[in-house]
Amino acid sequence: MPDATPPAEPALALPPPLTLALTVNGARHAVEIRPWTTLLDLLRDRLHLTGTKKGCDQGQCGACTVILDGKRVNACLVLAATRPGSEVRTVEGLEGPDGALHPLQAAFIEHDAFQCGYCTPGQLCSGVALIGEGHAGSAEEIREWMSGNICRCGAYPHIVEAIREVAGR
């Protein structure tokens, strides 16, 4: 990070960095960030976990969905500095320790639950958390509770099928 003598006007000074400790996909990290860094930019730009996508950067699309301390969140709306000590699970952390695909990842491939794949990491994290939340009881319920994740390719019916299959196991 560039260091410079703080200029006179406050708007021109950078907010001072802080050290954030957190666990991502089981790995501990201590990173120096500025308070304005979102969890999404931390993951993508600092930890090089680019599986999590940026679609709007303002909480409107769900592409950036990750599982934060067990709950799905839009990572673009979380300032990383507000969550010291948190546990984050991203699409890169869905596979088992043996490298086997998570059942939902496998079901997405089987049901062709994506086309371009850009919304997919967010859909997967959202779907995994949804099953955990117990909101995957019916197609109707899945449709409602997955509506924060936009898929412009329109894979919705296949996403519902994939989640139903895994939730029903």
Add this chain to the structure above:
Amino acid sequence: MLTERHVGRPRSRVDGPLKVTGRAKYAADYATNGLLHAVVVTAPIAKGRIARMDTARAEAVPGVLRVFTHENRPRTAWFDRSWQDQVGPPGSPFRPLYDDRVHFALQPAALVVAEEFEVARHAAGLVGMECEAETPETDLKRAMTEAYVPPKRRSGIAPPPKPRGDEAKAFAAAPVRLREQYGIATEFHNAMEPHATTVIWKDGELIIHDKTQGAQNSQDWVCSIFGLAKSKVRVVSPFVGGAFGSGLRPGPQLFLAVMAALSLERSVKLVLHRDHHFGLMHRPETFVTVGLGATPEGKLCSVQVEAVAATSRFEDHQEVVVNWPGLLYDVENAAFDYRLAQLDTHTPSDMRAPGAPLGMFAAESALDELAAKIGICPMELRLLNHADEDRNDGKNFTSKELRAAYQVAADRFGWRHRSPEPRSMREGQELIGWGMATGVWEAQTVKMSASILLRADGTAEVRCGTADIGTGTYTILSQIAAEELGLPLPAVNTLLNDSAYPAAQVEGGSWTAASAGTAVQLCARSLKEKLLKAARGITNSPLASATMEEVRFTGGRIVLARDPSHAVTLAACFRELGEEKIEVEETATPGLLSKMRYSSYAHAAVFAEVRVDEELGQVRVTRVVNAVAAGRILNPKTARSQILGGVVFGIGQALHEEGIPDHALGRWMNHNMAEYHLPVNADVPAVEVIFVEERDALTSPIGVKGLGEIGIVGTAAAIANAIHHATGKRLRGLPMTLDKVLPR
């Protein structure tokens, strides 16, 4: 073991594992040491000039390297020609940071480049601009009075057909007449991946990861604008997060990122903010007037279609809007007119099936109105007027299984149970409506090259410059190569959208499968010739006199069909050739002769059910059946997804998507994904997709017509017709939001 069959079988996407693990890399996913981040600042007005630019405060922020504006940008090409690309319309392309003129709302006016993204974003907010505003015109209703026939046609876009018969006279004499105007709001592509470019700069050479539907189109554009040799610029974009036409023309992000990288001699990443996309790409607002004259039995006597579509002040964007009904229906007297009107916006971009869903929404709604007027079944009306030849061009169709599509879709939908009267079906507070419409899209082929590299170990690599934007191209090209060469699917690795690969046109227009697929098949066939020749040459070869017709390639061997004990392994062929690998490149060119003689289109029959809350006016689409006749289906699994995606796009067009302008300011009021509504999961019902058997040997050697667009065409009309059936209300403007549905 018999030949491995892949083509025509449902196969999971070969790029699926990369996409579900986050390992598929999109344009903004690349990084390198010292990567700089750029952020665009847009002009605060929609029209006028930038009188003063204040960048001093932004540049004083630590970590900011440069703020580029029209005042300090490096010199680049000046002539329009240098800025034109493979697919752009006639005119003078927009040049970012070119001068002080502001042509449209959200026009990029400055680029802030900094060591960190957040620093660039912060500094972008400190760039000051003083502007002299002029009054913008964004109201098509007003601008329409000055609509004109585009003087220069856009290449690749069919002009309106010549008139036939005497439409005016036939219309005047027709016992049943109808003439209505339909309107379609501005729509925005909103692919989930923002438009982004990462430029990796190394000693003056550039590796560019750009969101593009054609790596070579981007490469050519960059070289032409910056005067660079092709050898210095490579565009590598293996994954594209949807585009729907928005990645056909190279975008401002590409220019700006390259400009910054070349000036600063550093690597630069630029991701456009979601809001900024609304200024740069859209489907044009269009008004379509349809006049139908018919006999009391429903036979069409005349068709008239007139459209006025929006374009910018600097380019004549053109689409095929008015041609469709004259093509689909057998009518003696027809007249067509297509005009443009200029607005102070960016030039529209092609968006999924450009033109067709607009003209077809109008035409298929008008037919439904006619059916209601006469009192016959809307499907019967279409069958009664079904065209067995293309009357627009006086050609035969290569194939047209539309009748079969109507039939199978109607059966699956249960259409015969429809009670014809509007408002005659309900459940509690919900009115139920059933509607249908036709879809059509031209089946095109373009020139494309591909290569296959086959190794002695029985693995192969397919390369082609074209893109897979989610369309399944990786998978179908692998299927074609594997089937031809008798290899298992995982043995074939397909690589796409790299400017270093065999030359290809941009991915689009539903032409990729037919064109790239044919090129891959040609490659495989020429490899097979070489291999069989080698097999014959082996001493005491069991295939010494075998011809291509007599052998099969299967399981890594060449076998004699009539006696599989006569076989030569591919490894033995390679030994005979003294090679470890062989590579061939072939080019597929459109069959011009058949193009001159025949017309080729994909067709669809779309049936939709809606439920309308009588008190709230809320419309839910509860069922869609779409039967598609589009030649041979290479992979029913990915093909179904393409049609599904088109239907979902159509639902958005029908019910949700609308750019809402403030004409006083000339700005979009809803330039984000919260206020510009896209269909979400809860909006989309079970959709049934049926592929009708259709043999077509003339469109492309592999029998394919293409599927990227056909799914959207007809969907909005089917929904509009269903809403009419449910409510008795005819809505002639898209989207059909609840304020329009509610009784006034």
